[in-house]
Amino acid sequence: MCGIVGLHLREPSLYPRLGELLTGMLCQVTERGPDSAGVAVYGDPRWSPPGHASVSLLPGTTTPDEVATALRAAVPGVAVVDAGQTLVVHAPVDVDTLVAAVRTALPDLLVIGSGEEVAVLKGVGHPQLLAAEFDLAQAQGWQGVAHTRMATESAVTPAHCHPFSVGTDQCLVHNGSFANHATIRRELVAGGAVFDSDNDSEVGARFVAAQLAAGYDLEKSLKLLCERFDGFYTLLVSTKDSFAIVRDAIACKPAVVAETPEWVAMASEYRALAGLPGVEHARIFEPEPEEVYAWQR
Amino acid sequence: MLRESATFDRATIADIQRAAETGIYDIRGGGAKRRVPHFDDLLFLGASMSRYPLEGYRERCDTDVVLGDRNASYPLHLSTPVTIAGMSFGALSGRAKEALGRGASEVGTSTTTGDGGMTPEERGQSKHLVYQYLPSRYGMNPDHLRMADAIEIVLGQGAKPGGGGMLLGQKITERVAGMRTLPMGVDQRSACRHPDWTGPDDLEIKIRELREITDWEKPVYVKIGASRTYYDVKLAAKAGADVIVLDGMQGGTAATQDVFIEHVGIPTLAALPQAVQALQEEGLHRHVQLVVSGGIRNGADLAKCMALGADAVAIGTAALIALGDNAPHLDEEYRKLGSAAGFYDDWQAGRDPAGITTQDPELADRLDPVVGGRRLANFIRVMTMEAQVIARACGKAHLHSLEPEDLVALSIEAAAMARVPLAGTSWIPGQPL
Amino acid sequence: MAALSTPLDVHEPNSTTEAVVDLSVSDVRQLNAALHAPDVAEKVPSWRVTHPDGRHSIAVGLDAEVSVEIDGHVGYYCAGMNKSATVTVHGNAGVGVAENMMSGTVRVRGNASQSAGATAHGGLLVVEGSAAARCGISMKGVDIVVGGDVGHMSAFMGQAGRLVVCGDAGDALGDSLYEARIYVQGSVKSLGADCIEKEMRAEHLAELAELLAAAGMSADPAGFRRYGSARQLYNFHVDNASAY
Numbered sequence: 001m002c003g004i005v006g007l008h009l010r011e012p013s014l015y016p017r018l019g020e021l022l023t024g025m026l027c028q029v030t031e032r033g034p035d036s037a038g039v040a041v042y043g044d045p046r047w048s049p050p051g052h053a054s055v056s057l058l059p060g061t062t063t064p065d066e067v068a069t070a071l072r073a074a075v076p077g078v079a080v081v082d083a084g085q086t087l088v089v090h091a092p093v094d095v096d097t098l099v100a101a102v103r104t105a106l107p108d109l110l111v112i113g114s115g116e117e118v119a120v121l122k123g124v125g126h127p128q129l130l131a132a133e134f135d136l137a138q139a140q141g142w143q144g145v146a147h148t149r150m151a152t153e154s155a156v157t158p159a160h161c162h163p164f165s166v167g168t169d170q171c172l173v174h175n176g177s178f179a180n181h182a183t184i185r186r187e188l189v190a191g192g193a194v195f196d197s198d199n200d201s202e203v204g205a206r207f208v209a210a211q212l213a214a215g216y217d218l219e220k221s222l223k224l225l226c227e228r229f230d231g232f233y234t235l236l237v238s239t240k241d242s243f244a245i246v247r248d249a250i251a252c253k254p255a256v257v258a259e260t261p262e263w264v265a266m267a268s269e270y271r272a273l274a275g276l277p278g279v280e281h282a283r284i285f286e287p288e289p290e291e292v293y294a295w296q297r
Numbered sequence: 298m299l300r301e302s303a304t305f306d307r308a309t310i311a312d313i314q315r316a317a318e319t320g321i322y323d324i325r326g327g328g329a330k331r332r333v334p335h336f337d338d339l340l341f342l343g344a345s346m347s348r349y350p351l352e353g354y355r356e357r358c359d360t361d362v363v364l365g366d367r368n369a370s371y372p373l374h375l376s377t378p379v380t381i382a383g384m385s386f387g388a389l390s391g392r393a394k395e396a397l398g399r400g401a402s403e404v405g406t407s408t409t410t411g412d413g414g415m416t417p418e419e420r421g422q423s424k425h426l427v428y429q430y431l432p433s434r435y436g437m438n439p440d441h442l443r444m445a446d447a448i449e450i451v452l453g454q455g456a457k458p459g460g461g462g463m464l465l466g467q468k469i470t471e472r473v474a475g476m477r478t479l480p481m482g483v484d485q486r487s488a489c490r491h492p493d494w495t496g497p498d499d500l501e502i503k504i505r506e507l508r509e510i511t512d513w514e515k516p517v518y519v520k521i522g523a524s525r526t527y528y529d530v531k532l533a534a535k536a537g538a539d540v541i542v543l544d545g546m547q548g549g550t551a552a553t554q555d556v557f558i559e560h561v562g563i564p565t566l567a568a569l570p571q572a573v574q575a576l577q578e579e580g581l582h583r584h585v586q587l588v589v590s591g592g593i594r595n596g597a598d599l600a601k602c603m604a605l606g607a608d609a610v611a612i613g614t615a616a617l618i619a620l621g622d623n624a625p626h627l628d629e630e631y632r633k634l635g636s637a638a639g640f641y642d643d644w645q646a647g648r649d650p651a652g653i654t655t656q657d658p659e660l661a662d663r664l665d666p667v668v669g670g671r672r673l674a675n676f677i678r679v680m681t682m683e684a685q686v687i688a689r690a691c692g693k694a695h696l697h698s699l700e701p702e703d704l705v706a707l708s709i710e711a712a713a714m715a716r717v718p719l720a721g722t723s724w725i726p727g728q729p730l
Numbered sequence: 731m732a733a734l735s736t737p738l739d740v741h742e743p744n745s746t747t748e749a750v751v752d753l754s755v756s757d758v759r760q761l762n763a764a765l766h767a768p769d770v771a772e773k774v775p776s777w778r779v780t781h782p783d784g785r786h787s788i789a790v791g792l793d794a795e796v797s798v799e800i801d802g803h804v805g806y807y808c809a810g811m812n813k814s815a816t817v818t819v820h821g822n823a824g825v826g827v828a829e830n831m832m833s834g835t836v837r838v839r840g841n842a843s844q845s846a847g848a849t850a851h852g853g854l855l856v857v858e859g860s861a862a863a864r865c866g867i868s869m870k871g872v873d874i875v876v877g878g879d880v881g882h883m884s885a886f887m888g889q890a891g892r893l894v895v896c897g898d899a900g901d902a903l904g905d906s907l908y909e910a911r912i913y914v915q916g917s918v919k920s921l922g923a924d925c926i927e928k929e930m931r932a933e934h935l936a937e938l939a940e941l942l943a944a945a946g947m948s949a950d951p952a953g954f955r956r957y958g959s960a961r962q963l964y965n966f967h968v969d970n971a972s973a974y
Contacts, residue, residue: 002498028784032498150498150535153528177496232495251863251882252495254825254843270803270822270843271784284822284841286862288900289882320968434849434868437830439791439811466965478851478870478889480909483964488887492867493807493826493845502786502825506807509762510791 002162002175003029003268004255006145006236007276008243008295011262014277015043019139021276023131025265026146028272030127032175033148037130038122038161040113040171040238043141047081047088047119053098054090056113056120056165058158062106070105084133085123085158086112095168110159110196115169117141117240122161142297145238147173154199164205166196167212169240174201175268176253179231204229208237222246222292234287236266244294251289258282264295323555324463326388326644326654328456328547328592328614333564335547335592336601338711339704340720343690351689358685359695362609364407364586365447365516365539368508372516372539373425373447375609376405377681378696379599381673382544382590382613383429383449383520385411387464387473388551388644389617390661391418392669393653396620398422399666400673404681409449409611411551412462412487414476415441422670427518430507432461433487435477439510447540448507449518450500452491452529455548455591458522458562462487463552467647470656497532504537518542523568523591524561530575534585542611543572545591549614551654552645565591567714570701573606582606596683603684604699605715612680619676620669621651749774754781758788765815771795784824789817792834809836812853828855831872844881847874850891856945863900866893869910875945885912886922894941896949907959913938915954924963930956 005025009015022039041047048054059067064087068080071089075098078091091098099114113120121134127148131137136146147162154160163171178184181200184207189195193206204225211221218239225235226246234253237244245266247255258265258273260282267273273284287293301307315323344350351358366372381401386394388411395418401408407425410416414436420426428445430437442448453459464473466482474481494503504517519533520542533541545565550558569589576582589602590611602610614622623631628638630650636643644654652663688696691703705720706712712719713726723730751761761779764770771794779800782788786805789798792815800808803821812831819827822840831850838846841859848864850872857865860878864886871890879897886902888910898916905922912925913934921927938951 031501150501150532152497152532153525175498252490252844254499256843269784269805270824271805274784274803285860286843286881289863321966434830434870437849438851439793439813439830439832442791442811478908480961480964483908484966486906488868492848492864492886493829499806499825502806506787506790506810509758509787510811512763512766513759 002150002173003032003148003272004145004173004175004234004236005029005147005267005272006143006173006238006243006265008143008238008264008297009141009262010264012142014262015142016140018141018144019044019136022139022144022146023137024275025267025272026131026136026148027128028274029148029268032268033150034126035149035151035156036122036124036158036161037127037146037148038120038163038173039131039134039136039144039146040118040120040163040165041136041139041141042117042143042169042238042240044119044139046139047083047090048115048117048141049090052090052092053095053116054088054114054119055098055102055111056118057087057089057102057106058085058110058112058122059087060109062109067106067109071101074101074105083119083121083135084130086121086134088119088121112159112196113163113165113171115165115240118165118169118171120163120165120171122158124156124158124161143238143243145171145173145236152177152200154197157197160197160199162201163238164199164202166202166205167209170205170209170212171238172201172205172208173236174204175234175255176232176248178203178229178233180229181231184228204233204235212239218242218244219292219294222294226290226292234268241297242294244292245287246292247287247289249289251287255287256284257287257293258284324465324552324645325555325558325642326549326551326553327558327642328549329559329562330642331559333546334566334708334710334714335564336566336598338566338707339601339715339717340707341600341604341687341691341703342705344692348692350692351694353686353689356689357694358689360681360685362586362697364588364609365518367516367539367581367584368537369447369514369516369539371446371514373407375407375425377677378406378603378607378609379404379593379677379680380406380427380588380609380611381408381616382548382611383409383411383427383451384613384617385413385462385464385551386416386419386476387411387413387468387656389653390655390664391416391472392661392664392666393617393620394419395422395666396664396669396673397616398426399670400616400619400677401425403670403674404677406677407446410445412451412464413473414438415444416476418666420444422666429520431487432489432491433477434492435479435487442507443511445515447516447518448511449520449542450504450507450538451520452533453520453522453524453544454550455522455544455546455562455565456550457553457557458524459489460553460557460561461489463550463645465552465645465647468645468656473656497536500533500536516540518588520544522546522548523563523565526563526568526571527575530572530587531579534576534579534581538585540586540588541572541576542588542590543568544611545569545589547592548590549617549644564714565589565593566711569602569605569607570714570716576606583608596680596685597687599680600684600687600696600699601704603688603696604703605701608697612677615676616673617653619673620653621664621672622649622653624651627651748776748778750778750780752780753783753785753788758785761788762790765789765792765794765796765798782821786824789815792817803840812836822859823857827857828853828872831855841878842876847872850874852891854944860897866891866910869893873941873944875941875947877945877947879916882919883922885910888912892937892941894938894945894947894954896947904957904959906963907957909959911937912957913941913951913954914957915949918955918957921957924960925957926960928956928958930954
């Protein structure tokens with residue numbers, strides 16, 4: 001039960017403005033989820049420098065220095081960026097190496113995202129204050145998603161925030177409430193999946209990750225999700241090369257898409273799109289039920 | 298020796314036979330008839346040495362309650378915490394609605410509209426009238442919204458959490474059809490979800506709209522059927538409700554599938570402590586008031602609800618009984634309908650000999666709204682006085698001073714649900730000793 | 731929160747004709763309180779709202795013959811429960827525009843989100859662009875004219891009134907329809923339960939022409955088809971069990 005915004009930039013001259021635009025969008029959906037918020041940014045040079053892998057972490061009480069110290073021996077060239085309730089670690093190694101190093105050196109810290117492109121930042125508090133805490137306005141990049149959360153049946157903690165990023169450079173945000181997530185969770189757990197939260201949306205993220213891992217493309221993975229999941233959902237799913245939207249068969253949780261030659265944007269409400277450059281010329285529509293809308297980089 | 302099967306007893310066999318003959322589920326009125334853990338399974342610890350009781354008639358024991366002072370500029374001030382639950386004109390006759398208004402006003406409490414709009418009989422006779430805002434929006438009218446004393450957004454009902462309203466063709470008379478913009482005689486099936494919002498994030502926006510329309514004057518209640526109560530109460534409070542109405546599975550309905558009434562939702566006793574916990578965790582207990590309904594029958598039930606953390610109760614079935622529903626002198630007429638006094642639940646059929654759950658003018662004329670109102674007022678006074686008897690015995694000068702520690706349970710089930718110790722022990726099932 | 735703590739900052743460039751409320755300066759509460767003033771129609775019959783920026787509940791609960799022009803996008807429930815007033819949105823409207831409208835006119839120059847005109851009893855709602863899902867859900871007498879398309883489940887449980895769609899209709903049009911009448915110029919993706927195509931007779935062409943004219947649409951009534959209730963679900967019947 002939440003607010004969703006996402007922005008996929010096609011025009012490189014807008015990349016430096018990604019954070020500024022995304023912050024504006026996020027603040028417009030604050031009332032939909034005043035508890036907590038999260039963002040994912042693709043391609044920011046502070047968090048995901050070219051040639052580096054990055055891992056986003058919820059450090060709890062561990063300080064950035066302690067994280068850096070714990071990783072330095074195993075990962076040469078590691079850097080730790082402080083983003084409030086989240087830390088982003090990056091290093092000139094491949095993604096799997098960095099994730100393994102983090103899990104070994106800091107087993108108590110929760111990994112909330114990893115990849116070559118993506119940084120995931122989460123926190124509890126008012127979304128506007130969190131945007132400042134993340135220094136989101138300064139972010140650059142080519143794609144970003146953000147989510148404000150009004151918790152339904154699970155706790156209000158940073159770990160319960162969206163986006164759920166459970167595969168390399170993947171993110172999922174959800175507005176709604178799945179009706180059979182407990183069963184699908186059991187199936188995924190039986191197949192070896194390890195969950196970080198009891199949030200129903202994480203089940204959606206892990207399901208999509210499992211389909212992508214099995215070799216399906218994002219569009220097919222989301223069609224499979226529609227076949228398997230019952231309940232209400234508007235989902236925005238991103239990967240390192242795509243940006244996709246799908247809604248359930250009834251489609252009563254809001255979603256608006258705007259598309260121009262320069263960008264594609266999606267939000268729970270028009271108001272979040274109203275400040276985007278050139279929105280007055282955008283093609284604006286609401287996604288049809290169970291139809292997957294996907295854009296490739 | 299004939300031996301009846303416990304699994305296939307005569308009622309079950311009759312149900313199967315009826316289904317096979319008609320091809321449609323059984324529809325009836327009322328609430329769950331099965332036995333569930335209830336307030337009867339709780340007892341009060343009267344004062345003696347460690348606590349000091351109050352004198353009846355001499356020493357004060359107040360009963361007033363304020364509902365909706367979180368955001369509204371005009372909250373409701375009621376003299377007794379016994380309110381009248383939402384029941385529609387359509388389900389009930391106009392005279393029955395008038396009688397409810399008269400009775401409630403006489404004792405300084407509120408009555409509530411239902412799925413079908415506001416009638417002049419009811420508004421005219423009700424000092425405090427709560428206007429329900431339902432998924433169907435039958436008869437929904439901004440003038441009535443402004444005429445109301447409070448607005449109750451209905452998400453669900455204890456008899457059928459997750460289900461919409463139902464009113465069969467026999468009761469869709471010209472007047473009912475006109476108020477609901479329906480063709481006469483249709484079997485009305487109301488929506489189960491609101492047409493323009495779903496979920497707490499959208500409810501927050503809807504509540505603000507209703508406040509804007511009514512200039513932030515009126516309390517906004519949110520009514521839920523007891524099921525996932527802990528979460529639903531939290532979300533209703535977060536979405537901005539001033540008052541939460543919690544209706545347990547024993548709560549009545551005008552017409553619903555029997556399978557829905559008996560098998561969906563949880564008992565009032567089980568739901569109430571969950572609601573209180575949810576409000577306490579949000580820091581909103583007693584700031585967002587909690588009205589509990591579903592099988593409330595007497596002053597003991599009232600006192601027990603108050604002790605467990607409710608701010609008020611609502612009565613529906615009990616109010617209809619007070620008006621004359623299931624009266625013994627009508628036994629012969631009930632038998633002609635295949636029922637008997639004390640058993641009648643075919644409120645959906647519109648043939649009520651007591652003239653309450655009907656739209657038949659001849660039957661409806663049998664209920665004198667003045668007499669009915671007086672009977673209801675008597676009943677609410679008795680309930681209130683009974684609760685005061687208990688509260689004074691527990692040394693309380695206000696019903697609101699009753700607390701869970703004044704209660705013990707007679708059964709392990711009730712102890713676990715109410716979260717009070719089993720009588721004579723300090724054991725609350727599920728909690729550390 | 732309820733109280734009006736500061737007076738409304740109303741600019742009156744031409745005080746005899748139009749008041750301007752800038753929502754980047756004033757808030758929605760102040761605007762609505764001013765529009766609810768008992769003598770608003772006599773004192774200030776024309777209003778212009780600037781910088782709405784998708785805010786919710788703009789111009790709700792109006793009960794006077796005033797005209798409100800909104801320059802930009804609005805959020806949920808704009809002109810909700812409107813009576814008598816004329817509200818024009820020069821932009822897109824969010825969920826539930828003109829929900830439960832009783833009378834008056836609401837016009838959206840852009841697109842409308844889902845549940846436009848939900849449960850509305852009367853008046854005229856015009857959406858010049860497209861309306862999303864559930865347009866006219868549970869409509870109870872309103873007239874809705876949409877210049878573009880409507881989404882799925884439009885006129886769901888429609889009880890009374892007319893829905894005119896100049897473009898295409900989505901899935902399950904008119905599902906569980908009562909007595910509302912539907913006219914569609916373009917294609918219908920699918921009809922909902924108990925909704926059927928009906929003959930377009932002279933009186934229907936006449937009422938459609940009237941509705942199109944009232945909405946300012948130039949479409950030719952002859953190009954439309956009419957849909958209504960088959961009235962097979964009005965009473966429970968065992969043979970209809972799969973539709974319940």
